[in-house]
Amino acid sequence: MRPNVLVAQRRCKAVGAAALQGSRRNGSEALGAYGWQLTLDEAKWLLDWHLVRGNNLFFLHAAFYSVRGRRAFESEPDIGLHNVWWPYFQLLGDYLRRVCWLLADGVEICNVAILTDGNHAAWDAAKLLYQNQIDFLYIDAQALEQAQLEGDTLVIGPQRLRAIVCDPPHVVMPPMLERFAQAGGLVLSTWQPATLIQHLVGVLGRDVDWPGAPDLRVLHYRKADHDFYLLVNEGKTTLAGALSLATTGAIEYWNPLDGTTQPWPGLIQAGRLHTHLHLARRASAILRVDTQGMPQAEGAPQPVAGASLTELTGPWQAFDEAGQAIALVCPGNWARQAPWETFAGRLRFATEFTLSAEQLAQPIFLDLGQVGDIAEVRVNHHVAGVLAWAPYVIQIDAVCQLGRNHLEIWVTNSIANFYQGLQLPSGLIGPVQLRQAAM
Numbered sequence: 001m002r003p004n005v006l007v008a009q010r011r012c013k014a015v016g017a018a019a020l021q022g023s024r025r026n027g028s029e030a031l032g033a034y035g036w037q038l039t040l041d042e043a044k045w046l047l048d049w050h051l052v053r054g055n056n057l058f059f060l061h062a063a064f065y066s067v068r069g070r071r072a073f074e075s076e077p078d079i080g081l082h083n084v085w086w087p088y089f090q091l092l093g094d095y096l097r098r099v100c101w102l103l104a105d106g107v108e109i110c111n112v113a114i115l116t117d118g119n120h121a122a123w124d125a126a127k128l129l130y131q132n133q134i135d136f137l138y139i140d141a142q143a144l145e146q147a148q149l150e151g152d153t154l155v156i157g158p159q160r161l162r163a164i165v166c167d168p169p170h171v172v173m174p175p176m177l178e179r180f181a182q183a184g185g186l187v188l189s190t191w192q193p194a195t196l197i198q199h200l201v202g203v204l205g206r207d208v209d210w211p212g213a214p215d216l217r218v219l220h221y222r223k224a225d226h227d228f229y230l231l232v233n234e235g236k237t238t239l240a241g242a243l244s245l246a247t248t249g250a251i252e253y254w255n256p257l258d259g260t261t262q263p264w265p266g267l268i269q270a271g272r273l274h275t276h277l278h279l280a281r282r283a284s285a286i287l288r289v290d291t292q293g294m295p296q297a298e299g300a301p302q303p304v305a306g307a308s309l310t311e312l313t314g315p316w317q318a319f320d321e322a323g324q325a326i327a328l329v330c331p332g333n334w335a336r337q338a339p340w341e342t343f344a345g346r347l348r349f350a351t352e353f354t355l356s357a358e359q360l361a362q363p364i365f366l367d368l369g370q371v372g373d374i375a376e377v378r379v380n381h382h383v384a385g386v387l388a389w390a391p392y393v394i395q396i397d398a399v400c401q402l403g404r405n406h407l408e409i410w411v412t413n414s415i416a417n418f419y420q421g422l423q424l425p426s427g428l429i430g431p432v433q434l435r436q437a438a439m
Contacts (some may be wrong), residue, residue, distance in 0.1 A: 024104055025057040031079055032061025037416035037424065038077045039373050040085055041389035043092060044282055045234070051096075052217040052232040052284075056103035058096060072419055084344050084415045088374050088386055091257070098256045099230065102286065106223030111162040111204060112136040113154075115144065115170075115177070122167040125196065129165075131214040132197045135207070136165075144176050152184030162186060163204055165196070209272075210243035216279070220247075227289040233279040238391075240279070240304075244272040250293030251275060253302075254286035261288075266295030278302050282389045305365035305393050306438030311431055312353055312407070319348040331430030333372065335413070335423040344418035349409045349428045360402055363437040368392035368409065372425035376410040393435070 028050055031043055050058070063080030064071065072078075080086060112129065116122045118140035129136050137159060147156045154161040154176075163186040164177060170189045173181070181187040186203050188196070208218045208229065215235025221228045227247045233239050251273070253264040264287065266275040273295060279285060316330040330349045334340040355364070366384075368375055371392045377384040382399040413426035 026055050027057040027059060028055045029059045029061050031077075033075050034077060035416070036072075036076045036419045037414055037422060039389070039414060040088065040092060041282065041373065043079075044095075044389060047092065047096060048217075048232045048234065048282075048284055051099050051103065052219050052230055052234075054103065054108060054219060056100045058100070076419075077415070084346065085374055085388075085412055087346075088376070088388060088412065091386055091388055094259070095257050098259060099284075099286075102223065102228060102230070102256075103219075103221055106221050106228075107158050108135075108137075109207070109220040109222050109227070110135045110137055111160065111207075112200065113139045113159075113161045113164050115139055115141075115164050115166045115174075116168075118142060124193065125165045125167040125191070128193060128196050129200075130217060132201075133206070133208045133210060133213070133216055133218045134197065134200060135218060135220060137161075139164075141174070144174060147176055147180075149176075149179060149183055152180075154180050154185055163200055164188070165191065165200075205246065206244075207246045208243065209245075210239070210241065210277075212241075213239050215239065225291075227291060229287040229289070230284065231277070231279065231287070232284040233281060236281055238278065238280045240277070242274060242276050244269075244274045245287070245289065246272060247289045247291060248273045248295075249289045249291040250295050252288040252290070254288060256284060256286055263296060263299055265297060265299035267297055268295060276302075278304055280391050280393075303363045303395060303437045305367060305395075305435040307436055308367075309359065309364070309434040309436050310353070311433045312351055314351050316349050316351045316428075319350070321346050321348070323348075328427070331369070331428050331432060333425050333429050334427040335372070335417055335425060340426075341423050342417050342421050343426075344413055344415040346410055346412045347427065349411065351407050352404055353407060353434065354404050355400055355402060357402055359436075360397065360400060362397070363395055364397040364400060365435040365437070366394050366396045366407075367433045367435050368428060369431045369433070370425065370429035371411060372413050372427055372429060374412040375428070376412075378408040378410070380406050381408075 060079055064078040064082055067078055067082045112134055114125050114136050116138055121138055143156055147154050166189045173189050177187050207220055210216055215233060216239055217232045217234055219230040248268050251264040251266045252261055254261045266273050318326050318328040318330050320326050328334055328337055375387045375392055377394055379396050379399040384396045384399050385394045387394055409428050411427050414424045416422045417424055
């Protein structure tokens, strides 16, 4: 499921208009009419799609008063209490609240615009810019009429632009763009896909440079005299490696999913701020840069899961939500086991594992393998966390103990199995492993 082209065009245009007008909020309706098979996994992708493109106010569709009878199929899904994943929706709600707060009362930092038709926004140039981490705004002829020149900068509202890409290409430039080009601004009225990025970078440089990361999306925002970079992995594989920023200063890493923050190491070289980052599938991060400070050269590394310590083959026990033991093969897909094929809800799976003092002295990760769809992890009766999308990996050493440990995985599947009989993969499918930290 992805935003269709027409909706995507409208919303990117709306973001551009809000940024040019200096609007505090840019609203969007989201998550409606995707069907009962919509998961929190897909919802996270959709909301990130909006956030990293500048939307900061959401009307989530919809919370139904009733889903009796045919009402369940009027404009599904219900994102409220009638959905089996409602107990975990706060995970996304809090995430959305944090990022929307960040993206209000400041200004987007962007020096590139795409001049396009106000009713039919072109996508050829936009795709290339997104895949190369070059942020941009859409402008049209009406916005261009409001522009003013300040040296080699085109000013529209609070936005200060240094490059304009015409898409579709224009043989004849509008008068304002002619004056902009004469003043030293970059106007690409005609361009070729093979050289567009090279031309832009050659003149403007890069705000964010993470080589070989076409699925990375970035939004640079300035608020309260600090610079913030929202980074989102829209791809299906992990992004890990070195990146650099044009803004220099002391770095702080913000995790918008759980609200934690921590100092982050960096190094200034050749006028750029260099650091390392790890973004798993569906992951997002915020880097706050205090331009009045200096980065710390060293810091605690971001622990990630490495080699397997052991596979947890059980024996596993399965229970319904009332605590009654049930006969299910675990790990396994309960949607392929009678009589659970169309069951939608939450079941509990329990086992035990042991840890030595040597193992407990290092970070320990639990890797659940495949899950359908949401896993609440409890170790020794403490909630270690909720995993609502792959990778289903979580660090658990903070709630582990020497010797025997009790593990419970509460799994919630898709309500589409009940309403549509889809038999989507459900349960703790595995394999389940304990992993040590990557060296």
